[in-house]
Amino acid sequence: MPIQAQTREIFCDGCGRSATAEHIRDRLARLEWATRFRPIHINLLLLISSPPLEADFYDVSVEASGGRSLDVLFGALGIAVSGTCSAAETPREARLGEFQRLGIFLAPVCECSHAAPEIPGAIKRLGPTIAKRIRFSYKPKAIVLLSPELADLHAQLAAEGQGMRILDAGHALARAARGDVAASAELRAIVSKALRV
Numbered sequence: 001m002p003i004q005a006q007t008r009e010i011f012c013d014g015c016g017r018s019a020t021a022e023h024i025r026d027r028l029a030r031l032e033w034a035t036r037f038r039p040i041h042i043n044l045l046l047l048i049s050s051p052p053l054e055a056d057f058y059d060v061s062v063e064a065s066g067g068r069s070l071d072v073l074f075g076a077l078g079i080a081v082s083g084t085c086s087a088a089e090t091p092r093e094a095r096l097g098e099f100q101r102l103g104i105f106l107a108p109v110c111e112c113s114h115a116a117p118e119i120p121g122a123i124k125r126l127g128p129t130i131a132k133r134i135r136f137s138y139k140p141k142a143i144v145l146l147s148p149e150l151a152d153l154h155a156q157l158a159a160e161g162q163g164m165r166i167l168d169a170g171h172a173l174a175r176a177a178r179g180d181v182a183a184s185a186e187l188r189a190i191v192s193k194a195l196r197v
Contacts, residue, residue, distance in 0.1 A: 014111035015122065027112055034107065037096040043103030044194050045140035046073070047130070049119050049147035050110035072176045073146070076188040077104070105138065109150065119149050127153055131160040142194040144169050167194050 012019035014027050030051060079098050099106065109130045110122045134140065134157065141164060143157060148170035157166050169190040175183035 012112055015114070016125075017112070023112065030111070033096070037100045038105055039100045039103045041103055042105045042138050042140040043142065044105070044191075045134065045138050045143045046104060046106045047143060047145050047147070047150060047153075048106070048108050049123060049149040050108050050112065050114045052113060072184060072187065073173060073191075076176075076184070076191045077102070105140070107138070109153065120152075123149055123153060127156050131156055135160050140164060142167070144190060144194050146170055146173050148174060165194060 010019050010024070011017065012023060012027060017023075019027075074095060079095060110119065110126055114122050130153070134143070143164060143166045145151070145154060145166070145168045150170055151168060154166060154168055167190050169187055172183045172187040172190060176187050
């Protein structure tokens with residue numbers, strides 16, 4: 001009698017979906033980068049809805065909502081987009097190192113990439129998880145929501161926030177990435193306000 005191998009479906013603990021080996025590998029790579037550049041004390045937590053589908057999340061030249069979003073964000077924070085870096089580090093490492101030095105941490109609500117139609121449901125499902133992670137692990141002084149899809153999460157985070165400042169910059173970032181000068185100024189004002197804690 002031949003022995004039959006049993007196959008079991010593997011589920012990702014970050015998103016709950018059925019996961020391929022590539023999905024798990026990508027998630028672990030994102031976690032490695034996040035751990036490497038996480039500040040000891042988080043002054044400002046930047047939340048996005050989920051990592052981009054087709055790009056490396058920590059490739060700071062790419063962002064899901066329009067390609068230039070993170071460059072615009074770096075400009076609002078006063079971090080040179082085309083700055084020089086040492087021979088031992090890449091531009092990505094230099095920028096994330098600057099985030100770390102400033103006490104800024106960029107994190108997704110949904111740790112795994114989602115297609116646009118799936119994002120609202122994933123945020124609703126994972127809202128309590130991110131609220132607990134913010135309260136017990138991140139412990140930031142301020143939070144800036146960088147994705148328009150996170151607007152519904154604002155009230156939940158405010159209830160859990162224990163007095164921390166929560167600002168919504170999702171629409172400003174999306175407009176600024178499309179070249180809206182007024183939105184760029186609005187984004188700079190939001191980030192400056194968040195950093196004055």
